[in-house]
Amino acid sequence: MPDKHMRQSTLAVAIALGCSIDTALAQESIVDADRIEVLGSRIKKIEIEGQSPVLTITREQIGRTGLISVGDVLQDLTSGGKALNSQVNSSGSLGAPPDGGGIGAGSSQVDLRHLESKRVLVLVDGRRWVNESSASGVGGSVDLNTIPLAIVESIEVLGDGASAIYGSDAVAGVINIVTRRNFDGVEVIASHGLFEHGDGETSRAELTVGHVGERFSGVFSASYNEQKRVASGDRRISEDFAAGPTRGSPVTPQGRFILVPTFATPPGLCPPTIDLNGDGVPDVPLCDLTSAPNTPVAGNGAPAFPGGFVRYTDNQSYNGQDDNLVLTPNKRKSLFASTRYAVTENISWYAKALYNARDSVNQAAPNSIVIGPEAPGNGIGDVTHVSRLNPFNPFGVDLVAGANMFAIARRPVEGGPRIFEQSVDTRYLGTGLEGAFAANDRDFFWDVNYINSENKAEQRFRNTYNLRRIQLALGAPAVCAQTPGCVPLNLFGGQGADGKGTITPEMLSWIRTDVRDASRQALEVFSANLSGDLFALGAGNVSFATGVERREYEGSYRPDALRVTGEVFDLANTVPTSGEYQVNEAYAEFNVPLARRFDVSMALRYSDYSTFGSVTTGSFGFKWRPVDSLLLRGTYAEGFRAPFIGELYGLSQFGASIKDPCSSFATSGNPQLIANCQALGVPATYRQLGSQVFTTTGGNAELQPETSDSFTLGLVYSPDWALASGIADKLDLEVTYYNHRVDDAIQAPDAQDVLDACVNSADPTLAFCTGIRRDPATGTITNFDNRLANLGRLETDGVDLSIVWAMDTAAGRFEANWQNTYVNRFEATDRFGNTFSRAVGVESNDGAIPRWQSNLRLGYARGPVRLGWTLRYTHAVTERCSDAFDNNPALSLTALGLCSDPDAAKPALSRNKLGATTYHDLYAGWDQAFGTDGLRLALGLNNAFAKEAPTCLSCSLNGYDAAIYDVPGRFWYLQAAYRF
Structure with a gap:
């Protein structure tokens, strides 16, 4: 069925150009054998420059960065935005997205135009790559860590919508990884690097063997990459909270006890704070207690009440920064083989196979044990009580959740930090036939292809706790004694007088557990394409490309059974997810030379999905060269992004970092805020205890695809006068204006924005407020329902500027490559008219959209010596x-x-x-080192002046935005390559 939300393409006229082809084969071979396929078009051309702007990163340029992964290379794109990378330590209770895609721990992704990685299509040799699998959901982005750097010949970046050419996901742009092909010989590469602090070591080893023969060619590559960790505690900016100890976690190693006393309390320890009758006067005391560090414990292991307890203050909060990682470790091993055989003069068979194994680790602060309704969504923990007979209970009464006990929280540092270990295996097989023929003096190229690929992941979560066992260990000792292995649990003793902790190894053995989650994604593709010349016009041949494609997607997420039953809770995805869908597509593309220097292109694609129906998209482009030195070009493209499996079928429950405006509103001195919070029924005594709010969001099988419009207009100027005057051997100036608009964007509303709008409205019946539920007694948000829908609009525009210059002199060759992106506007709104907080020049939700990003690469070469200096600039x-x-x-x-x-x-x-930040990277290379043919040595220093990232007060971890800025510290690397 046609999708009512999709616009019918205005480019259907292009079908009229589909003239018939005389299939009588010519006896001779193809004349234009040098034609190639350029990213952004399926038509094979001799001229490389197309209507769409494409940035190409060569293997040589990659080698000068000292980086060992495709993801790290693409993180430096000036057109890039917030995306997962090795600096994002996103496991635990942070980072779970609302789309059912999981955390993506250990993966590396790419974002273009700040439109998110799921709106970027990633190709390998022009074919789709399978989506990530990270054992925490079913995601919609490609993990670039599944593509080894050893196989990369170049990386092409298209900053334009291209759904009419490639189908879904090509909204913000396309990344194409071109693998090594015509390689003859043997090459060995080894590199090693580390930070000046002695940590974050990287090691790389590659072996590539290739042969190019008359009819057969092949490449085999084996590689190993290892990146070691950098701990947050080893960097000044990350070892503590920038705002001081009050911003730490309210769940501490000493324990925190929020009780309504049904036991005798000394004056002042538990002041009246709860207004039960609503007269505005607190009439019920509330004990918010803890014990001071090094508090002695009695023989039973708990402090005596009341002498061992003090009132809790924010200065006693726990700093979990030290337990986090600034750089997450991973190891990647890969095997790749590619072969091509000329069956006849004009027909070739090819096959490619890859296996990649990634082992990575994330680490977070020791897991919390929280019982009582003040930590909503905690499942079994919400209704767990403490028996008065528990030998460690110092209060002498039953502590009943929701009655006289709101929360007991203890961070058992005795059990160690949370460890998340991921193992991801990627398998890829592609094969096909390619050929060419001539008919009626016109050249035609065809190919048929089959791809079968799979990502499988397992994650082992160490050092978490079983809530069912905790419930038994806090209950009546007699019941615990009847359960084999059960040991009564002490949540009251803190770290004891010696600071070594009062949760014994026996207690840990009973409550501690490991969790194993798994996920899988599979992609199977069949495609067939035909390209060539249709007929001649006065200005040249009308060329075309057409083809069909069928794709089958399959994905699943299997959480550990303990998650599903609620016995383990970590504010992350807990619901199994599985699904599959199929896509059938057909496309046609035409290039028409209307004048000798003026071409137009048109494309139309029809896509039929088993989930929602059909979509038709089109595109139009032009290229005009008024003089030899000037190229003008532009494109308009309709696009779409189909909902992925996690968005359709997943469910995510996580702790969103939200600031409640009603926290301590009674003391704010703001009459409007006081009136609004009172109208929403928030008690005057309410104070938010932590930064995370339990949020539920998830899949919607009725989702429709996002739609998009993309527009580019630009020029490429290569002045002849510069070459004639001798100031350059090469000078290219490229300017491109871009504009992207995404409608019906699939998203859950930004939780902070929704809560702010709810408080500002002061009306609990409005749409902003209906998904927010509070505890009527305490005011705590008990649940935040924030489901996915086609409710958003994203609009952004800006300018890319590129200047490439080179000149040979008697002193050597000088080069400069300056890439810039200026973002003029970024606006995200929902169907209610709310404008989200993401905007140009704003840091929000651990991601910034700098107005200006710039990379200037300077190079010098003389004989075998090459020197480089790169400046990477990010605007304030x-x-x-x-x-x-x-x-x-x-x-x-x-x-x-x-x-x-x-x-x-x-x-x-x-x-x-x-503030604005500029990083300086230095490079020195020596070809034919020590007079040995084929031996290359390189030495590099990244962040040569040890520039620190600006301190970010709103960022969740490590005190800076890890999606934009580098790991603090200088990084040295040495690389050796030998080819024979």
Whole structure:
């Protein structure tokens, strides 16, 4: 059935150009055998320059970076945005996206135009690559760590929509990885690098063997890459919270106990704070207690009450930064083979096979044990009680969840940090036939292809805790004694007088467990294509490409049974997901030379999905060369992105980092805020205890595809006068304006924006508020329902500027390559008219959209010596200098003097500037080193001046935006390559 949300293409007229082809084969071989396929078009051409702007990164350029992964190379694109990489330590309770795609721990992705990685199509040799599998969901992005750098000949980047050419996902652009093909000989590469601190070591070893014969050619490659960890505690910016100890976790190793006392308490320890009758006067005391470090414990292992307890303050919060990682470790092993055989003069058979194994690790602070309703969504923990007979209970009464006990929270550092170990295996097989023939003096090229690929992942989560066993260990000792292995649990003793902890190894043995999750994604593709010349016009031949494709997607996520039953809770995806769908497509593309220097291109693609129906997209482009030195070009493209399996069938439950505006609203001094929070039924005593709010979101089988419009207009100027005057042997100036608009964007509304809108509305019946539920007694948000829908619109535009210059002199060859992206606008809205917080020049949700990003690469070569200097510039951005302490006159970020642009009257409006950053990378290479043919040595120093990332107060981890800035510290590397 046709999709009612999709626009019918205005380019259907292109079908009229499909003239018949005389199939009588010519006896001679093809004349234009040098034709190639350029990214952005399926038509094989001799001229490389097309209507769409394409950036090509060569193998030689990659070698000068010292990087060992495709993902790291693409992170430096000036047109790139926030994407997962090895600096994103996203396991645990952070990073779970609302789309059912999982956390993606250990993977590396690419974003273009800040439109997210799921809107970028990744190809390998012009064919689709299988989506990631990370054992935490079913994602819609490609993990670039599944493509070994050893097989890469070049990387092509198309910054334009191309759904009419390639189908779904090509909304923000296309990445094409070109593998090594015509390689003859043997090459060995080894490299080693590390930070000046002695950590973050990288090692790379590659062996490539190839042969090019008259009819047969083949390449075999084996590679091994290892990247070691960098701990947060080993970097100044990451070892602590920039705003001080109050911003730590309220779940501490000493324990925290929030109780309504049904036991005798000394004056002042538990002041009246709860207003039960609604008269505005607190009439029920609330104990918010902890024990001080090095508090002695009695013979039973717990402090005596009341002498061993003090009132909890924010200064006692726990700093979990030290337990995190700034750089996550991984190992990758791969085997790749490619072969091609000329069956006849004009027909070739090819086959490619790859196996890649990735082992990676994420680490987070020790897991929390939290019981009681104050930590909503905690399953069994919400209704877990502590028996008065528990030998460690110092209060002498039953502590009943929801009655006299709101929360007991203890961070058992005795059990060690959370460890997440991923193992990902990628298998790829592609084969096909390619050929060419001539008919009526016209050249034609054809190919048929088959691809079968799979990603399988397993994740082992170490050092988590079984809530069912905790429930038994806190209950009546007699019941625990009847259960083999059960040992009563002490949540009250803190770390004891000696600081070694009071949760014994026997207790840990009973409650600690490991969790094993798994996921799988598979992609099977059959395609057939035909390209050639149809007929001649006065200005040249009308060329075309047409083809059909069938794709079959399959994906599943299998969480551990303990997750599904709720016995283990870590604020992450807990629901099994599986699904599959099929796509049948046909396309036609035409290039028409209307004048000697003026060409237009048109494309039309029809896609039929088993999930939602059919989609038709079209594109139009032109290329005009008024003079030899000037090329003008432009494109308009319709695009779409089909919902992936996680969006259709997944369910995600996670802890979103949200600041509740109603936290401590009664002391804010803001009459409007006070009135709004009261209208929403929030108690005057409410105060948000942590930064994470339990959020439920997930799949929607009724989702329709996103639609998009993309527009580019630009020029390429290669002035003849520059060459004639001798100031350059090469000078190219390229300017491109881009504009992307995505409608019906699949998303859950930004949770922070929705909560802000709800509070501002003061009306619990409005759409902003209906998914937010609070505990009527405490005000705590107990659930935040934030489901996926086609509700968003994304609009962005900007300019790419590129200048390439080179000149040979008697002193050597000088080169400069300057790539720039200027983002003029980025706006995200929903169907309710809300504008989301993501915008140009703003740091939000651990990702920034800098207005200007620039890379300047300078090179010098003389004889066998090559020198390079790269400058990578990121423009300044600002962030909200605002968090859950805004309404605290002493502890707000504004009061602490941390905001560069404070608003003393309304701290929630304060801003903080993250200054502009420039990194300097140095490179030196020596060909034919020591007079040995084929031996190349290189030495590099990245971040030569040890530039630190600007401190980010709103970022979740490590004190800076890991999607934009480098790991702090200089990084040295040495590389050797020998080819024979």
